[in-house]
Amino acid sequence: MEKAAVQGDGLLIPLIDFSKFLNGDETQKLETAKAILKGFQTAGFIYLKNIPITTETRSHVFNSSARLFELPINTKLSHAWTTPQANRGYSAPGREKVSLLTDSSEVEKVRTAAPDIKESFEIGREGEPGHPNHWPVEEGELVGFKATMSDFFDQCKALHVDVMRAIAVGMGLEPGFFDGFVDVGDNTLRLLHYPAVNREVFKINPGQVRAGEHSDYGSITLLFQDSRGGLQVKSPNGQFIDATPIEGTCVVNAGDLLARWSNDTIKSTIHRVVEPPQGDVDVHPPRYSIAYFCNPNFKDYIEALPGTYATEAEKKYDGISSGDYLVQRLTATY
Ligand SMILES: O=C(O)CCC(=O)C(=O)O
Numbered sequence: 359m360e361k362a363a364v365q366g367d368g369l370l371i372p373l374i375d376f377s378k379f380l381n382g383d384e385t386q387k388l389e390t391a392k393a394i395l396k397g398f399q400t401a402g403f404i405y406l407k408n409i410p411i412t413t414e415t416r417s418h419v420f421n422s423s424a425r426l427f428e429l430p431i432n433t434k435l436s437h438a439w440t441t442p443q444a445n446r447g448y449s450a451p452g453r454e455k456v457s458l459l460t461d462s463s464e465v466e467k468v469r470t471a472a473p474d475i476k477e478s479f480e481i482g483r484e485g486e487p488g489h490p491n492h493w494p495v496e497e498g499e500l501v502g503f504k505a506t507m508s509d510f511f512d513q514c515k516a517l518h519v520d521v522m523r524a525i526a527v528g529m530g531l532e533p534g535f536f537d538g539f540v541d542v543g544d545n546t547l548r549l550l551h552y553p554a555v556n557r558e559v560f561k562i563n564p565g566q567v568r569a570g571e572h573s574d575y576g577s578i579t580l581l582f583q584d585s586r587g588g589l590q591v592k593s594p595n596g597q598f599i600d601a602t603p604i605e606g607t608c609v610v611n612a613g614d615l616l617a618r619w620s621n622d623t624i625k626s627t628i629h630r631v632v633e634p635p636q637g638d639v640d641v642h643p644p645r646y647s648i649a650y651f652c653n654p655n656f657k658d659y660i661e662a663l664p665g666t667y668a669t670e671a672e673k674k675y676d677g678i679s680s681g682d683y684l685v686q687r688l689t690a691t692y
């Protein structure tokens with residue numbers, strides 16, 4: 359039943375019809391849940407089609423995102439990302455160097471060498487005490503921005519809950535096992551813009567990427583990409599394989615905290631964004647993507663899931679609070 363969305367060098371990312379989990383009969387639900395879990399256990403990535411978020415919503419959100427990035431740089435900078443605790447606002451190209459490095463001085467060296475060619479804008483849970491979102495002034499094309507993004511945030515939040523239900527069913531847990539861990543919606547909606555790049559840039563600096571290799575931090579990430587391409591996922595043999603866009607799908611990958619929660623039975627796989635494969639142009643057009651980073655509720659304590667260990671000694675990690683974990687990881691990145 360399962361088709362491959364991406365296949366190469368020992369990496370198989372399945373393409374899964376999510377409507378069969380949401381609306382199918384019991385057998386379809388179970389089979390789909392198992393396929394989802396298997397995708398996370400083997401590739402760490404899956405592609406979902408037929409999700410409840412409509413194509414119209416999606417293109418509307420991408421449009422609003424493009425309008426935001428058109429604002430003058432000084433306006434964008436007035437909404438600058440400030441702290442890992444807040445994790446909201448605008449990051450100019452080169453500001454964030456997502457990487458596997460945990461030492462800030464190393465991060466600084468890499469950033470100076472070849473800054474990522476991207477800018478981003480983060481929106482957190484609306485109403486989180488002490489951490490207001492940076493909503494732009496709504497005039498001209500930006501009228502309705504807050505409503506558009508808040509609505510999309512909520513739809514992604516619901517999709518997170520549903521994907522976690524599939525994981526629970528796949529693992530043989532109660533379908534609602536994770537519900538109480540993900541109901542707050544301590545998630546981050548990140549709008550991403552990779553500006554047009556002259557292909558010379560990639561030639562002159564062979565190490566140049568649009569977003570450096572990294573894994574994500576939380577439970578899962580819902581990734582919506584446009585048709586440009588450039589996303590690559592690392593295979594078990596260490597090669598980067600193109601995760602080519604498939605229209606209407608959402609790429610979902612497991613994050614480090616879910617890997618830890620699952621006692622490493624689920625993989626958080628390294629990925630990056632590079633020059634798109636259509637290399638025969640002088641200028642690569644801009645690329646837009648939207649990543650919705652999901653987390654267990656910040657207040658929740660995360661320790662090895664039932665069924666992922668037989669004895670206490672098999673637990674690979676100490677428990678940790680979800681919020682502390684994220685702040686630790688973000689602190690090393692910015
Ligand atoms: O833009 C993309 O396709 C990937 C972005 C990403 O991996 C991230 O922001 O963590």
Ligand SMILES: [Fe+2]
Nearest residue numbers: 572573574629
């Ligand atoms: Fe990522």
